[in-house]
Each structure stands twice: as C-alpha cells, then as structure tokens.
Amino acid sequence: MQKGFTLWFTGLSGAGKTTLAHMVEAELRRRGCKVEVLDGDVIRTNLSKGLGFSKEDRDTNIRRIGFVCHLLSRNGVVAIAAAISPYRAVRDEVRAQIGDFVEVYVRCPLEVAAARDVKGLYAKAMAGEIPAFTGVSDPYEEPLNPEILVDTSVQTKEESFKVIMLRLEELGYVPKAEAEVYSEDEEEEVKRRLEELGYL
Amino acid sequence: MGLLDFFKKAKTERKVVLIGLDGTPYTLLKQYIEDGTMPNLARITNDCLLKQMDVSIPEVSSTSWTCFYTGCNPAQHGIFGFLDLQPNSYKIYFPNSRNVKMPALWDIVGNSGKRSVVINVPQTYPAKQTNGVLISGFVATDIKKATYPAELLPTLSELGYRLDPDAARARESKEAFIEDILDVFEKRRRTILHLFEHEKWSLFIGTVTETDRLHHFMWDAAVDPNHKYHDAFKEFYRRVDKLLGEVYERLDTSTTFMMCSDHGFTKIEQQVYLNYWLKSNGYLSFTSDTPKSIEEIGSNSRAFALDPTRIYINLKGKYPQGTVSTGEYERLRSEIADGLLSLEHNGQRILQRVFMKEEIFRGPLLEQAPDLVVLSNYGYDMKGATNKQVLMDTELFTGMHTQDDAHLLIGRRGTARPSIERKPHICDIAPTILKELDIAVPPDMVGRALV
Ligand SMILES: Nc1ncnc2c1ncn2[C@@H]1O[C@H](COP(=O)(O)OP(=O)(O)OP(=O)(O)O)[C@@H](O)[C@H]1O
Numbered sequence: 334m335q336k337g338f339t340l341w342f343t344g345l346s347g348a349g350k351t352t353l354a355h356m357v358e359a360e361l362r363r364r365g366c367k368v369e370v371l372d373g374d375v376i377r378t379n380l381s382k383g384l385g386f387s388k389e390d391r392d393t394n395i396r397r398i399g400f401v402c403h404l405l406s407r408n409g410v411v412a413i414a415a416a417i418s419p420y421r422a423v424r425d426e427v428r429a430q431i432g433d434f435v436e437v438y439v440r441c442p443l444e445v446a447a448a449r450d451v452k453g454l455y456a457k458a459m460a461g462e463i464p465a466f467t468g469v470s471d472p473y474e475e476p477l478n479p480e481i482l483v484d485t486s487v488q489t490k491e492e493s494f495k496v497i498m499l500r501l502e503e504l505g506y507v508p509k510a511e512a513e514v515y516s517e518d519e520e521e522e523v524k525r526r527l528e529e530l531g532y533l
Numbered sequence: 534m535g536l537l538d539f540f541k542k543a544k545t546e547r548k549v550v551l552i553g554l555d556g557t558p559y560t561l562l563k564q565y566i567e568d569g570t571m572p573n574l575a576r577i578t579n580d581c582l583l584k585q586m587d588v589s590i591p592e593v594s595s596t597s598w599t600c601f602y603t604g605c606n607p608a609q610h611g612i613f614g615f616l617d618l619q620p621n622s623y624k625i626y627f628p629n630s631r632n633v634k635m636p637a638l639w640d641i642v643g644n645s646g647k648r649s650v651v652i653n654v655p656q657t658y659p660a661k662q663t664n665g666v667l668i669s670g671f672v673a674t675d676i677k678k679a680t681y682p683a684e685l686l687p688t689l690s691e692l693g694y695r696l697d698p699d700a701a702r703a704r705e706s707k708e709a710f711i712e713d714i715l716d717v718f719e720k721r722r723r724t725i726l727h728l729f730e731h732e733k734w735s736l737f738i739g740t741v742t743e744t745d746r747l748h749h750f751m752w753d754a755a756v757d758p759n760h761k762y763h764d765a766f767k768e769f770y771r772r773v774d775k776l777l778g779e780v781y782e783r784l785d786t787s788t789t790f791m792m793c794s795d796h797g798f799t800k801i802e803q804q805v806y807l808n809y810w811l812k813s814n815g816y817l818s819f820t821s822d823t824p825k826s827i828e829e830i831g832s833n834s835r836a837f838a839l840d841p842t843r844i845y846i847n848l849k850g851k852y853p854q855g856t857v858s859t860g861e862y863e864r865l866r867s868e869i870a871d872g873l874l875s876l877e878h879n880g881q882r883i884l885q886r887v888f889m890k891e892e893i894f895r896g897p898l899l900e901q902a903p904d905l906v907v908l909s910n911y912g913y914d915m916k917g918a919t920n921k922q923v924l925m926d927t928e929l930f931t932g933m934h935t936q937d938d939a940h941l942l943i944g945r946r947g948t949a950r951p952s953i954e955r956k957p958h959i960c961d962i963a964p965t966i967l968k969e970l971d972i973a974v975p976p977d978m979v980g981r982a983l984v
Pocket residue numbers: 344345346347348349350351352353374415416417449451452484485486488489490491493
C-alpha cells in the first residue's frame with residue numbers, strides 16, 4: 334500500500350498554496366495515490382466554521398486541519414493542507430503529531446502577493462477594512478527548515494510544481510513518474526499488437 | 534559437516550523447471566497424448582500428473598500470468614486486463630511490469646539467494662532487475678528494454694531471438710503466419726535450451742506464446758480434421774512436444790518439472806460486444822458514431838465495458854463524467870447483471886455467470902476493479918470494442934479463451950507421480966514452486982501449495 338503522509342503548504346495569501354496543492358493532487362492521483370486536499374478556505378466553511386482570525390482561533394483551525402491530516406496519512410492517504418498557517422509553533426506541533434510531514438514553504442514577497450491580489454483582500458486590508466490580515470496587520474512566521482521551498486515570485490507555477498514533485502520522489506514519498514516506460518511510438522506499437530489480437 | 538554430507542547436500546539442491554504454454558487447453562493435451570501427436574508428453578505423464586486448471590477472471594493473459602507469477606488475486610497485483618483507465622479519467626493506458634503491485638515469484642526466489650531464468654512470461658515488460666536472467670514477454674516491443682541483464686543482448690541476437698510473431702501476417706496469408714510462428718518458436722526453443730545449459734538457476738521458466746497466437750487465428754483447424762491446416766496445426770504441437778522431450782531428458786530426480794497455461798481455448802461461435810449491448814439498452818452513449826475508445830463516452834452514461842469481460846459503473850466522483858450515485862449503485866449493478874444473463878443466441882444462453890466484483894476480487898485494489906465481470910458459455914467471445922453497430926458477429930478469429938480448461942503438470946523424472954485431489958487454480962502455482970524450492974510462502978499469496 335502507498336505510504337500516507339502530509340504535505341503542508343504554508344505561505345501568505347496569494348502566494349500559490351491552493352494552486353500548487355491542486356496541481357500536486359492531480360499528479361499524485363495519476364500515479365495511483367489516494368489524495369485529499371484540505372484547503373483553508375474550504376475548511377473555514379465547515380470544519381472550522383465560526384472561527385475568526387485571532388491567534389487563538391487561527392491555532393485552533395490549524396490543529397483541526399492537522400488532526401484530519403493525521404487520520405488520513407496514517408491510513409495511506411496523501412493529505413495535502415493548503416492554509417496560510419502563519420504561526421510556527423502550531424505548525425511544529427502538527428508536524429510532531431503526524432510524523433510523516435513534509436512542509437512546503439510557498440514563499441512570495443508581500444508586494445508580489447499584494448499586487449496579485451487574487452481575492453481583492455489586500456486592497457481592503459491596506460485600506461484598513463480587514464483587521465489582523467496576515468502580512469499586513471498580522472504576523473507571518475517563516476518556516477526555518479522546510480523540506481521544500483518554492484519562490485513563486487520568481488518561478489512559474491509549473492516550475493514550482495516540478496520542484497515539489499522531484500523533492501517528493503527524492504524523499505521516497507511518491508513513486509517515480511512512469512513516463513518513459515512506453516514512448517509514443519512504442520505505445521502505438523503496443524496498441525497495434527493488441528488490436529491484431531482483438532483486444533481493443 | 535562431513536565432506537560426504539556436503540556433496541549429498543549439494544547434489545540434492547532443489548530446482549524447478551516450468552514450461553508455460555500460453556493458451557493451451559488441458560483437453561487438447563489429453564487428446565494429443567492419446568492420439569500420439571505428443572509422444573514425449575505421454576512419456577512425461579508416466580512420472581508427472583497432468584490436471585485441468587482454473588484461471589483467474591477475466592481469463593486473459595496479462596491478468597492470468599500475473600496471478601501465476603505473484604500467487605495473488607488481481608485486486609492485489611492490480612492487473613485486470615491488457616488495458617485499463619487512468620485514475621479519474623476515461624483515458625486508456627497499458628499496464629506494464631511496473632504497475633504490478635505484488636512481488637514476482639523470481640524476486641522472492643532471488644531474495645533467498647537463488648537465481649532464476651525467466652523467458653517470455655507475459656506482463657513482465659519492461660524487464661526489471663532480478664537475481665538471474667529475465668526476457669520479457671507480451672506486450673514487449675523493444676528487445677533492449679525486454680532483456681535483463683543487458684549483457685545477454687549479444688547472445689540473444691546470435692540466437693536470433695524474436696519477441697513475438699507478427700499477428701498481422703494472419704490477415705495476409707495463413708501460410709505466412711504459420712511460417713512466422715514456426716520461426717519464432719524455433720528461436721525461442723534454441724534460447725530456452727541455451728540458457729538452460731549456460732546459466733545457473735534454481736528456477737527456470739520458459740514460456741511459449743506462439744500457441745496462443747496460433748489458436749486465435751486457427752482454432753478451426755485444430756478441431757476440424759478435414760481443415761486445410763489441420764496437419765499444420767498438429768505439426769506445431771509436434772515441435773512443442775519435441776521441446777518438452779529435450780527439456781525433460783536433461784532433468785534429474787531433484788528437479789521438479791512443471792507445465793501450465795494461462796487459459797484454455799475453444800471455438801468461437803460469435804463475438805459479443807458488451808458496449809453495444811450497454812448502448813442499445815440505454816446505459817451508455819458516445820459522442821461520435823464510431824468511437825475509437827471509451828474516451829468518447831457521452832454524458833448521462835451509466836456504465837461501460839473494457840475488454841474482454843469487464844463492466845464498470847460510471848460512478849460520480851470516480852469518473853470525470855460520473856452519473857451514478859452510491860445509492861443507485863447496487864440496483865444498477867443487478868439490473869445490468871439480470872439483463873445480460875437473459876441474453877440468448879439460437880436458444881442458448883450466452884452467459885454462464887455475471888460476477889459482482891466482490892465475489893471474485895479480494896485485496897486493497899478492489900476499488901480499481903471492474904464492478905461486474907461476465908463469464909460466457911463456450912463459443913461466445915466477449916469483446917470490449919466501442920465501434921460496433923451490432924451485438925454479435927464473427928471476424929478473422931476462430932478461437933477464444935476459456936477459464937476452466939487450462940492445464941497444470943507437475944512431477945519429477947523417475948519418481949512416483951504425485952496426486953492432487955482438488956482442481957488447481959493458477960494462483961496455486963507460485964506457492965507450489967516456492968515450497969518445492971524450500972522457500973517460505975509469503976502470507977499474502979492467496980494460492981496454496983499443491984503438493
Ligand atoms: N510559482 C507559482 N506557484 C503558484 N502560483 C503562482 C505562481 N506564480 C504565479 N502564481 C499565481 O499566484 C496566484 C496564487 O493564488 P492561490 O489562490 O493559489 O494562493 P493561496 O496561497 O492559496 O492564497 P490564499 O491563502 O488566499 O488561499 C494564482 O493566481 C497563481 O496563478
């Protein structure tokens with residue numbers, strides 16, 4: 334059975350956590366892994382509904398996500414968390430609980446994230462309309478020793494994705510891509526031979 | 534340990550030789566023993582027991598041979614046919630040796646320090662590293678990727694080794710096809726005998742797949758004594774018999790000799806197209822009139838089939854255009870099963886049984902398994918083609934696979950013939966071989982040692 338683990342994306346809003354989480358999800362599925370994505374935005378509509386953005390509520394949110402990741406990972410699922418998770422202490426707490434934990438720091442300078450402003454939140458935060466907005470009016474504590482670091486201000490999302498996949502292979506968490514088993518020509522030949530025997 | 538003991542021990546090191554004959558039925562071998570076509574085999578059965586054997590379902594070489602070399606159920610090893618769908622998609626892929634999720638027999642043998650020679654077993658391409666020698670079988674396309682270790686390549690090229698006959702020839706001329714089959718077989722034979730002599734091994738597996746090719750296109754010649762190619766068909770088996778004799782005479786009493794096939798064969802009455810049936814009964818639609826594959830599945834489809842006998846329910850969440858909820862699943866499955874079971878042709882039922890996946894598959898990959906698998910009556914060859922506009926027809930093929938008429942032979946030269954009460958199953962072979970080699974059988978093998 335595929336070994337489960339938790340892939341934990343952390344970084345500022347707009348850094349690229351959700352984008353990369355779903356790219357990795359699709360690829361791991363293709364390679365035969367069971368995968369579940371726990372996205373901060375989604376979790377706050379159900380599992381953490383009603384929680385706010387105080388330090389205490391943020392920590393509770395992360396502990397809940399971490400707990401579910403723990404249950405999934407130990408049952409052979411790759412649990413992918415994509416939440417800002419700004420506080421180092423609670424990330425490390427979750428890491429200790431799960432064991433098979435791979436932290437991806439999705440680094441992106443505030444200016445770049447704010448310029449992207451995917452959800453229009455930075456504009457509001459800077460206008461003072463959102464209190465305690467990470468990076469603007471609330472702290473973000475960078476990981477000191479993440480297993481994987483991508484910098485989305487200088488990489489394309491495909492490049493960042495590749496860095497993550499290669500590192501996961503290197504760490505032995507995911508099977509290598511099977512791309513080169515059959516070249517395109519060979520695949521055509523396999524098809525032809527199966528067709529000749531009436532198998533398609 | 535005294536010197537004498539040492540020699541005694543060295544002398545009695547247990548070995549196993551297995552000759553695989555792809556698609557050769559038990560009943561055909563029986564007939565050829567009786568009518569004198571296979572005199573060597575007749576002699577071998579003085580020491581060895583020849584039995585009819587069941588194989589896994591679906592009765593197709595990729596699945597069967599993987600059961601053979603893992604001793605495991607398809608829901609453990611993951612090979613349900615020659616093609617499968619990529620996760621969460623209708624895109625086809627061709628499972629290869631790296632998709633096999635359980636260890637191969639020769640790897641288990643290798644882990645106990647013993648060498649194996651493995652020639653032409655289907656579903657072993659590309660060749661993976663092992664303790665010994667491995668030449669991949671069907672669907673191997675590139676001899677370089679089919680050979681481990683690479684140092685063997687010059688020898689194979691000297692021997693003229695060929696991976697497979699060209700089945701396309703059967704469409705041009707039967708004579709050319711037979712000639713090609715004989716050529717490939719002769720080179721296979723030479724290679725088997727060469728590696729038998731020149732390699733060190735505890736386990737030797739040499740598989741002949743030309744049998745299956747011949748059967749697909751010329752089974753009519755096998756069963757009709759007046760057929761133009763009846764003698765040509767028998768002549769091929771005389772050559773197979775000669776090879777069996779050549780191998781057997783090289784064996785001593787400490788070597789177990791085995792033979793097996795991965796399914797039997799019988800004559801085709803009609804090819805039956807499952808996707809056409811699903812389509813005409815409102816379970817399946819396509820986005821074009823002549824779809825090339827399941828990739829062209831239409832929205833609102835509730836089920837589809839993959840070759841040869843696999844039916845999948847188009848579940849929500851499992852497939853991109855899934856339409857069936859888990860609540861509807863059971864009802865739909867039984868409805869399809871009932872519909873299929875009532876299929877008739879000339880007053881005879883086409884299907885023997887329709888299995889629910891959990892009746893035949895057991896293992897962690899159950900979710901990937903087909904939801905239903907049909908087992909037809911002799912004569913009705915189920916197909917997964919998507920482009921057919923009729924339920925049944927016939928094509929060039931005259932032979933089809935059978936599930937309950939494969940063969941197994943086991944014994945040792947010059948010793949009493951073993952007796953086996955129950956009907957063997959193909960999954961029993963791997964544990965039997967391990968036991969003969971005094972190697973512990975891994976607990977997840979579902980087969981049980983026969984002797
Ligand atoms: N290398 C990169 N990796 C990921 N995203 C990138 C990269 N370069 C540019 N982008 C873009 O950055 C944006 C990141 O948005 P995304 O929703 O993934 O951020 P997020 O980290 O999930 O934010 P939030 O915490 O608010 O959910 C996307 O529009 C994406 O296309």
